[in-house]
Structures are given as structure tokens and as C-alpha cells.
Amino acid sequence: MPEYKDIPDIELIAEIARFKSRALEELYDRYSPIVYTVAKKIAPDDKAAEEVVVDVFSLVWQKAGEIDFTKNCVYTWLITLTRNRAIDLLKRSRSPEATLDYYDAEYIDTFIMPHISHEIDNYDLKHIEKNKKRIENALDKLTDAQKYVIHLAYYEGYNINEISDKLGIPIETVRTKVYTALNTLNENFEAEL
Amino acid sequence: MSDQAINEMISAFAAGCMDKENYLHFYNYLKQNGELPYKELGKLQTLTSMLPSILELEQPAPELKKRVAQALIAIQDEIKVKIKIERDKTLAGAHKTEAPARTTKTGTATYIENTFNAGVSDVEAQNNPAPENSAPIMGNRLFTDNNKKFYEHQSFAPVWIAVVLLFIAVALIGYFGFKSLSDIKSSILKSEANLESVKSELRNTQEFISKNGPLIEFYNYDNIWTVPLQGADPALKISGRLLLALNDNEALLQINNLPTPPPENTYQLWVVNKNQTYSLGQFFIEPGHRFVRISGLPAIVRDQSTQFKITLEPRSGSILPTGATFASGPGGVEPAKKTGRR
Incomplete structure (x- = not known):
């Protein structure tokens, strides 16, 4: 795929939207390690993690043409899509109630497809790799409680009510804790420059 | 909504931890481009x-790439x-409709037939693309530019408009049929689950x-x-x-952990009134039971009673307490509850 090797993510996704299979293959080669890693971190088992990877790239193929990536970030979109699908499988494995939700087109559009702010910086994988140390340091500076809240929400897929039950603290407190944790992380990240 | 509430909401959305109800509200608001600090x-x-x-990156197995391709x-x-499927249906329908025309108006029929044949040839050519036109991906073949042309070409043919409409109709019927069934199953x-919950509540209430x-x-x-003991x-x-029950000379003793008395003994309830002790009656509490009803009490003047007590006495009963006191409670307290008689 030499013709796609050096093109930016946003152009690559535009080619995928035109059903250029080689462009999708290039995207797979670029992103499959991080997508697989996220899927493995969240999904209940290895088999489910592989299912997540297959679903993510299938959805990219089907939906790339429907999204305006000039107001989006391919990296954030792809990681959020992976996280959403993996959390969905995790919740289904964890709670019989979640299995009552049918995995149909409407469900996918509402709960699986990422809804990213149209005011977002368009970073690519290289930029993220460059900033890996910054995010690591920013995370290290959080308190253990802040790290735990972020972990429960982002990787374990617990919602605010469930975190409240799990930690035995009021819902309002959890809301504030999530807000404080993310904003402190953001401040730490900015300060790492 | 306050700025703090909005900030908490977008934080929860970004962290992916909104509950379903709030998520749907936020999702709809976002879809309508509601006012938010998007930056x-x-x-x-x-x-x-x-x-x-x-995270430490892990390489997926090469087979996974094949699975994605598949x-x-x-x-x-x-x-x-x-x-x-839809094309075949439409073509079959069209041939049936045009069959008489073909026998009577040969020129027109030939034209229609040729048009459909051209369509069929195009479809088949696209369904079996030549190897040199196909795009290899991960060891398999996928969409090529020709496929795109195929879809574009078909959109101009009226018969394909009918095919697409039919396809949409079938898909919609299938989707709503499936959705209804799904909804019923879900309900x-x-x-x-609700019934089980109600049954469980009922069991608890009965217990x-x-x-x-x-x-x-x-x-x-x-x-x-009420006298605490x-x-x-x-x-x-x-x-x-x-x-x-002072007006009715009735009493109910609720007692926990009172040991079973020896066979020759029984418990007796007493009231101390103006320094005199009066028996309120003997009782025997069966293992596993907590309540004893005592009827026909002597008239008790609340303000004059100073103590209630339970002692272990001979089975024949005593006039005055002779055995050890097992429990006691104060006299002269206010009634705990006052209700109208039903």
C-alpha cells in the first residue's frame, strides 16, 4: 500500500469512505495495535477483544462516509469507538439486563458510534505517541482516588450510579469527583509542556 | 443549568460514565447542536x-487481519x-408483465428485453469482477472502483429504482417485524423479572x-x-x-433469649405497686416463639407502679417472687402509642 503509506489519517479515512480497501488496510496496519490493546484491556476475554477489533474495522468500513472528519479526530474517534464496543461487550457479560438491548443499527448509532465534539484538535497517532510521557506524568500526579474513579469509568465501564454504589458515596459526589479528576488531569497535562 | 453542572456533565460524557437515561438526553441535545462548551x-x-x-501495545495475531477482511x-x-434477490424478483415480474407484448409487438418487446439483458450483464460482470480489477486486501478481494461505478450506473436505470424501493420496503418490514418481536421478548x-420481585416482596411481607x-x-x-424490659x-x-392494654386488662409480652425453664419451673410476671409485689401471671414461652399473651390482668394503675419483673418460680406458682429475676422494666412510663380501636 505504498500510495497510502504517508498520507494523513484524515485523507486515509476519506479514501475508505470511497471504499478503497487498500486504504482500510493501511488504517488497520497503523491502528490495530492500539485498537487491540484497548480492546484487550477492557473486553471480558481475548475472544471478545478480537471480536471488538473485527467490529471496529467493519464499522469504519461501513460508516466512514457518514462522518465529517474535517470536524473530527480520527484517533479520538477510533479509540472511542473501540472503547464503546469493548465496554458494551463487557457490560453484556456482566449484567443480564444489558443483554436485553438488541445490537441493531439504532443501538450502534446511539451507543457505539462516537459522538465527538466538532471543536476538537485533529491529532494523529504520531502526535499521541510524542505526548505519551506527558499523559503518563499527568496521570501520576493524580491522587489514588482520582485515578481509581477514572479507571472505574473509562476501563471498567461503570456509570456514575454504579460507581456511587460501589464506593458507597453519594451520586453528586461521584459527579464532582469525575469532573475534578478529568480537569486535574487536563491541568497536569497542560503543565507538562 | 449552572456552569458547574454542565462541566460535570461533559466530564461524565467524556469519561463514558453517564447512566443510560442521562446519556440519551445528552446525546439528543448534542445531535440538535445544543449550547455546550464544545471546546x-x-x-x-x-x-x-x-x-x-x-498501555503497553500488543500486536494482534496475523489471523485477526484475515478475520477483519472476511x-x-x-x-x-x-x-x-x-x-x-430483489433484482431477480423485479426481473421475473417484468418478464411476466411483458410476455404478451413480446408475442404481439415484437419490436417493443425486443427493446425491453435488451434493456434488461444489458442490466443483467452489468450486474453479473460486477458480481464476478475480473482479477486485474479487484483490489487485494489481506489476502482477499473487496470493493473496487468498479463496484462504485456499478452502484452509480444502476441508479440511472428505472428498474433499479424499483429494486431499491422494493429492497427498502422488505428491509423496513423485516426490521420492524424483528423489532416488534424483540420488544415483545424484552417486555x-x-x-x-418484575413478577419475581413482587413475589419476593410478598414473601417478605408474609414472613x-x-x-x-x-x-x-x-x-x-x-x-x-409499653414497658421496655x-x-x-x-x-x-x-x-x-x-x-x-390498660383499659382491657390485657398484656402482650415480647421477650427474646429467655432460656427454657427446667421442667419443675415456670416464669412469672410481676408488678411492684406501692412497694407491694403482685403477680400478673405465669407464662411459658415455647422455643422459637417471642410473644406471650396474658389475659385477665388485675387493674394496674400506671402512676403507682414502680417496676415490672420476670422471675423463675415453681411450676405451681408463687404469691411473692422467690426465684431469680431474669428481666425487669420500669413502671410509671407514658404509653408508647395511642390508637383508636378498630
Whole structure:
């Protein structure tokens, strides 16, 4: 795929939207390690993690043409899509109630497809790799409680009510804790420059 | 909504921890381009998506790439199969309609036939693309530019408009049929869960009533005076209360952990009134029971009673307490509850 090797993510996704299979293959080669890693971190088992990877790239193929990536970030979109699908499988494995939700087109559009702010910086994988140390340091500076809240929400897929039950603290407190944790992380990240 | 509430909401959305109801509200609001600090939201979404970047990356197995390719081919094939089925139906219908015309008006029939044949040839050519035109991906073949042309070409032919409309109609009927069935199944499952929950509540209520029946019944009396009872020996952990229906000379003793008396003994309840002790009656409490009903009490003047106590006495009963006191409670207290008689 030499013709796609050096093109930016946003152009690559535009080619995928035109059903250029080689462009999708290039995207797979670029992103499959991080997508697989996220899927493995969240999904209940290895088999489910592989299912997540297959679903993510299938959805990219089907939906790339429907999204305006000039107001989006391919990296954030792809990681959020992976996280959403993996959390969905995790919740289904964890709670019989979640299995009552049918995995149909409407469900996918509402709960699986990422809804990213149209005011977002368009970073690519290289930029993220460059900033890996910054995010690591920013995370290290959080308190253990802040790290735990972020972990429960982002990787374990617990919602605010469930975190409240799990930690035995009021819902309002959890809301504030999530807000404080993310904003402190953001401040730490900015300060790492 | 306050700025703080909005900030908390976008943080929860970015962290992916909104509950379903709030998520749907936020999702709809977002879809309608509602007023939000989008810049902040974007920043937090970038930040959360960067969290996995610190994980140690794992390479997926090469077979996974093949599975992705197979999934994409399945998506493509699924679309093709649906289109082919609809096309065949339309063509069959069209031939039936045009059959008489072909026998009577040869020129027109030939023209229509040729048009359809051209369509069929195009479809088949696209369904079996030549190897040099196909795009290899991960060892398989996927969509090519020719496929795109195929879809564009078909959109100009009126017969394909009919095919697409039919396809949409079938898909919609299938979708709504499936959705209705799914909804019914979902409702049944939810109803069963609710029923179980109601049954469980009912069982708990019945258990509570059966355990506390005598107490509930006793509260039908009015002018009830409750005397708390405490064990004399803390090691035995005896506790309870004595409920006295003063107007009706009835009492209900609720006592916990009172040891079973030896066969030759029984318990006796006493009231100390103006320094004189009067028997209120003997009782025997069966193992596993907590309530004893005592009827025909002597008239008790609340303001003159100073103490109630339970002692162990000979089975024949005593006029005055002779055995050890097991529990006692204060006299002269106000009634705990006053209810109208039902």
C-alpha cells in the first residue's frame, strides 16, 4: 500500500469512505495495535477483544462516509469507538439486563458510534505517541482516588450510579469527583509542556 | 443549568460514565447542536482517548487481519445478495408483465428485453469482477472502483429504482417485524423479572406478618403502655417489652433469649405497686416463639407502679417472687402509642 503509506489519517479515512480497501488496510496496519490493546484491556476475554477489533474495522468500513472528519479526530474517534464496543461487550457479560438491548443499527448509532465534539484538535497517532510521557506524568500526579474513579469509568465501564454504589458515596459526589479528576488531569497535562 | 453542572456533565460524557437515561438526553441535545462548551468537551474527549496510549501495545495475531477482511467481504456479500434477490424478483415480474407484448409487438418487446439483458450483464460482470480489477486486501478481494461505478450506473436505470424501493420496503418490514418481536421478548423478560420481585416482596411481607402477627393484632387495643424490659444477666442477652392494654386488662409480652425453664419451673410476671409485689401471671414461652399473651390482668394503675419483673418460680406458682429475676422494666412510663380501636 505504498500510495497510502504517508498520507494523513484524515485523507486515509476519506479514501475508505470511497471504499478503497487498500486504504482500510493501511488504517488497520497503523491502528490495530492500539485498537487491540484497548480492546484487550477492557473486553471480558481475548475472544471478545478480537471480536471488538473485527467490529471496529467493519464499522469504519461501513460508516466512514457518514462522518465529517474535517470536524473530527480520527484517533479520538477510533479509540472511542473501540472503547464503546469493548465496554458494551463487557457490560453484556456482566449484567443480564444489558443483554436485553438488541445490537441493531439504532443501538450502534446511539451507543457505539462516537459522538465527538466538532471543536476538537485533529491529532494523529504520531502526535499521541510524542505526548505519551506527558499523559503518563499527568496521570501520576493524580491522587489514588482520582485515578481509581477514572479507571472505574473509562476501563471498567461503570456509570456514575454504579460507581456511587460501589464506593458507597453519594451520586453528586461521584459527579464532582469525575469532573475534578478529568480537569486535574487536563491541568497536569497542560503543565507538562 | 449552572456552569458547574454542565462541566460535570461533559466530564461524565467524556469519561463514558453517564447512566443510560442521562446519556440519551445528552446525546439528543448534542445531535440538535445544543449550547455546550464544545471546546472543553473536545479537549476532555482527546484527553480520555489518550489514556490508552500509556498501555503497553500488543500486536494482534496475523489471523485477526484475515478475520477483519472476511467480515468486510461478508458485509459486501450481504448487500450484493439482497440486491440480487430483489433484482431477480423485479426481473421475473417484468418478464411476466411483458410476455404478451413480446408475442404481439415484437419490436417493443425486443427493446425491453435488451434493456434488461444489458442490466443483467452489468450486474453479473460486477458480481464476478475480473482479477486485474479487484483490489487485494489481506489476502482477499473487496470493493473496487468498479463496484462504485456499478452502484452509480444502476441508479440511472428505472428498474433499479424499483429494486431499491422494493429492497427498502422488505428491509423496513423485516426490521420492524424483528423489532416488534424483540420488544415483545424484552417486555416478557422484564415482566418476569418484575413478577419475581413482587413475589419476593410478598414473601417478605408474609414472613414479617407471620413473625409479628400477635404484635400487630395487639395494637388494635387503645391506651397501650409499653414497658421496655432488660435482662438481669447481660451474658444471656435477654431483651423485650411488655405491652399493657390498660383499659382491657390485657398484656402482650415480647421477650427474646429467655432460656427454657427446667421442667419443675415456670416464669412469672410481676408488678411492684406501692412497694407491694403482685403477680400478673405465669407464662411459658415455647422455643422459637417471642410473644406471650396474658389475659385477665388485675387493674394496674400506671402512676403507682414502680417496676415490672420476670422471675423463675415453681411450676405451681408463687404469691411473692422467690426465684431469680431474669428481666425487669420500669413502671410509671407514658404509653408508647395511642390508637383508636378498630
